[in-house]
Amino acid sequence: GQQVMQIPQYQHVQEGEDFTTYCNSSTTLSNIQWYKQRPGGHPVFLIQLVKSGEVKKQKRLTFQFGEAKKNSSLHITATQTTDVGTYFCAGGVGSNYKLTFGKGTLLTVNP
Amino acid sequence: DTEVTQTPKHLVMGMTNKKSLKCEQHMGHRAMYWYKQKAKKPPELMFVYSYEKLSINESVPSRFSPECPNSSLLNLHLHALQPEDSALYLCASSQEGGTGSNQPQHFGDGTRLSIL
Numbered sequence: 500g501q502q503v504m505q506i507p508q509y510q511h512v513q514e515g516e517d518f519t520t521y522c523n524s525s526t527t528l529s530n531i532q533w534y535k536q537r538p539g540g541h542p543v544f545l546i547q548l549v550k551s552g553e554v555k556k557q558k559r560l561t562f563q564f565g566e567a568k569k570n571s572s573l574h575i576t577a578t579q580t581t582d583v584g585t586y587f588c589a590g591g592v593g594s595n596y597k598l599t600f601g602k603g604t605l606l607t608v609n610p
Numbered sequence: 611d612t613e614v615t616q617t618p619k620h621l622v623m624g625m626t627n628k629k630s631l632k633c634e635q636h637m638g639h640r641a642m643y644w645y646k647q648k649a650k651k652p653p654e655l656m657f658v659y660s661y662e663k664l665s666i667n668e669s670v671p672s673r674f675s676p677e678c679p680n681s682s683l684l685n686l687h688l689h690a691l692q693p694e695d696s697a698l699y700l701c702a703s704s705q706e707g708g709t710g711s712n713q714p715q716h717f718g719d720g721t722r723l724s725i726l
Binding site: 530532541547594595596597598600601602603605 | 717
């Protein structure tokens with residue numbers, strides 16, 4: 500079945516440092532979504548990427564979708580304590596509804 | 611604040627009990643989802659309803675029974691659960707996408723379920 504690998508599993512940074520999490524799919528994706536889940540909270544939608552090579556920015560967050568639509572990354576510049584949480588990528592392959600989630604990257608930030 | 615409301619927030623039940631989880635959204639979304647999430651794991655899809663009809667059942671045991679009474683409500687009926695069913699149960703909703711097109715999913719706060 501389809502798999503989405505996500506690394507690293509954990510990342511601890513000092514406030515102000517950059518952070519990147521990577522996702523790689525075993526199959527070509529129709530789209531990829533990113534979610535953030537704060538400790539004790541629920542997943543919150545961040546962004547969706549659809550086009551090959553697409554790059555989108557949200558303030559300090561930069562999202563990329565690879566040319567082959569098999570990999571994606573989320574980069575946070577100058578992390579803040581409010582960035583703490585687990586970041587999940589979730590890939591779609593032709594189903595209107597089903598997303599395959601990566602295992603997530605837990606980001607902790609030392610103030 | 612979440613636009614998908616789930617009740618109850620916490621539930622403790624015995625293995626012989628029957629209970630129901632409830633989910634409500636008023637965003638006009640026609641797709642609704644149930645997920646199960648264990649600690650430090652990603653959400654696992656259980657069921658999807660589209661236009662109040664069951665569209666996806668991810669081979670979920672029959673002790674979990676979903677119901678979609680109308681376009682705003684989604685229930686999950688629980689009966690004879692096992693300790694390993696203890697988890698966070700998340701409801702989500704989304705707009706209907708075009709063929710092969712996923713839509714962003716809006717999650718509720720979840721129900722934290724403990725089976726004794």
